[in-house]
Amino acid sequence: MATAAERVRAITGRILGIDPADIKPEHSFAVDLGAESIQSVELVAMFEQEFGIEMDEDEALAVETVGEAIEYITRLCREQGVEI
Amino acid sequence: MRLLLFDGSPQARGRFNPLAWSHPIWELRCGITTLAEKLHARLNPDDVACFVPEYMAEAYAQRTQWKVNDTAALASEDLLAVNARVKAASLDVTGTGPSEVGLAQDGEVLYARVAATDAGKLNRQDFEGFLESAKAALPAKTVLLPTYNYIWELILENPGQITADFQALGRSGIEGTVEQPTAIRGEGKNVYVGRGAVVHPVVVLDAEGGPIYLDEGVQVHPFTRIEGPCYVGRKSILLGTKCREGNSIGPVCRVGGEVEESVILGYTNKYHDGFLGHAYVGEWVNLGALTTNSDLKNDYSAVSVILDGRHPISTGSTKVGSLIGDHTKTSIGTLFNTGAYVGAMGLLMATGKVLPKFIPSFSCLLDGLVTKGFGKNSLYATAKVAMGRRNCQWTQADEKMWDAVYEMTAPARETAIRRARKTMFRA
CATH class of the missing domain: 3.90.550.10 (Spore Coat Polysaccharide Biosynthesis Protein SpsA; Chain A)
Known part of the structure; x- marks a missing residue:
């Protein structure tokens, strides 16, 4: 079973058209990976579907890096009782 | 009394x-x-x-x-x-x-x-x-x-009401400025140009089919053709518009492109080309360039509208365009289906496909799919800016009202979001 980090990298790669192996935790979605604002909305939707969680829009869009996304999603899974 | x-x-x-x-x-x-x-x-x-x-x-x-x-x-x-x-x-x-x-x-x-x-x-x-x-x-x-x-009855009765209201108000003649050459077709008594209104050269005011009422401070830019019956509200600007019969526009709107038998409420912009027909558009809406709606089905059957996200209601009319709530913004090239319900506070980013017939309020549409978008606070921030540009103020009372609308419209939006997420994930 893939880890949360692997699943976040897979989704990110799919939306942004990047090889997941090239995505590092310290990468900023906007600056390093070139995510447009529209793609950040797609990322939120896909993370919610992938993990079965609900994200707060303001909180989710405040996340800047891949590592922060992994932490945020892991915390939400814990809070919302979703096993990962 | x-x-x-x-x-x-x-x-x-x-x-x-x-x-x-x-x-x-x-x-x-x-x-x-x-x-x-x-x-x-x-x-x-x-x-x-x-x-x-x-x-x-x-x-x-x-x-x-x-x-x-x-x-x-x-x-x-x-x-x-x-x-x-x-x-x-x-x-x-x-x-x-x-x-x-x-x-x-x-x-x-x-x-x-x-x-x-x-x-x-x-x-x-x-x-x-x-x-x-x-x-x-x-x-x-x-x-x-x-x-x-039903709201579409206001659209369908608009042309007749303009004529009735024109007669009831009893105003006609030129109180503003009509620059030459401008052609007025039909009887001059069916045209009213209010104080401070300016009709630029090379404009056609065609009052053969009904009266034309240009309210105070209206500007009509060159190459506009206005067919009566038509009402253009205070301080609105028509920009080379193909303004077909039966429109009520304004106050303080900017309207270009082709518009037919539509009602556009105050402070709304449809600056660029694109067709709007038999539509009812709220306040503070911005329609991006080439935003277009269908108002007639290919088989000429009666148009249906979905008001609650689930049940289509036949309008009984072959001509109904889109119903667009306050503060909604569309991207360039947005295409609305016949009888589309477009909720308030929407942010619609089109990709060339005709959008769904029911778009809940506070939707962020990507590739025809409803997402949570940037959240309501981001939409409020945009509304604040848009209103500021016209010297109007977004207030705490406005925010409180829209918070309530956000809650009331949540069930339809959440259903659409869940459906869209599954579609996105499968793609």
Whole structure:
């Protein structure tokens, strides 16, 4: 079973058209990976579907890096009782 | 006599969404004036009080001089409570006289005339109680008064109402400036150019099919052709517009492209090319370049509209375009289906496909799919900027009203979001 980090990298790669192996935790979605604002909305939707969680829009869009996304999603899974 | 305006049941109001999310029905325009202005002109009351859903009371009170949801207005005068959906031209009720309640066939109160001597018999704790007690305690009869029952009826009646309102207002002639060469077709008495309005050269005002009313401060830029009947509201600008018959636009709108038999409320921009037909567009809407709606199906059958996200309702008309709520923004190249319901506070980013027929309020649309988007605070920030550009202010009361709309529209939006996420994930 893939880890949360692997699943976040897979989704990110799919939306942004990047090889997941090239995505590092310290990468900023906007600056390093070139995510447009529209793609950040797609990322939120896909993370919610992938993990079965609900994200707060303001909180989710405040996340800047891949590592922060992994932490945020892991915390939400814990809070919302979703096993990962 | 004091006129009391009310909208009727929540179900009746719901048939005027997405506009009724943020407006009392009487605030909606049909022709040159709003439904309230028509009732006021018909009844000539000494003063007016109105009753709106509680969630919009504070916001509406900011933009009206009338008393809003003030139960003190239910005491000690001759009162005439009128359901704002009643067509004013058919309302044959005098403001004073013995108490009388007029009911629709389904029992809905269409009007209640309450003589000052009877006011004490009625419940004055709240307006719903007032109407119920009037129905129970005063002589009531079933009346056949025509009413507006769906928002698209305001679109379909708009051309005729412009003509009727033009005659009722009794204004014609040029009080502003008409630069030459400008062609006026039809009778000059069917054209009114208000004070401060400027019609630039190379404009056609075609009043053969109905009157044209350009309100104060309107600017009509070159290469615009306006076909009557048409009303252009205060300080609006037409930019080389193909303004076909039956439009009511403004105040303070910027409109270009092709527009036909549509109502566009105040402060809305449709600056660029693109076709809008048989549409009702709210306030503070921005339609990106080439935004276009269909208003006629390929098989010429009656257009249906989905008001609640689930059940299509036949309009009975072959021509109905889009219904667009306040503060919605569309990207370039947005295409709306025939009879599209486009909720308020939407952010629609199109990718060339025709969008779904039902788009809930506060939707962020990507590739035709509803997402959570950037959240309501981001939409409020944009609304604040848009209003600031026209010297208007976004207030706490506005925010409170829109917060309530956000909650009320959540079920339809969440269903659409869940459906969209599955589609996105499969792609």
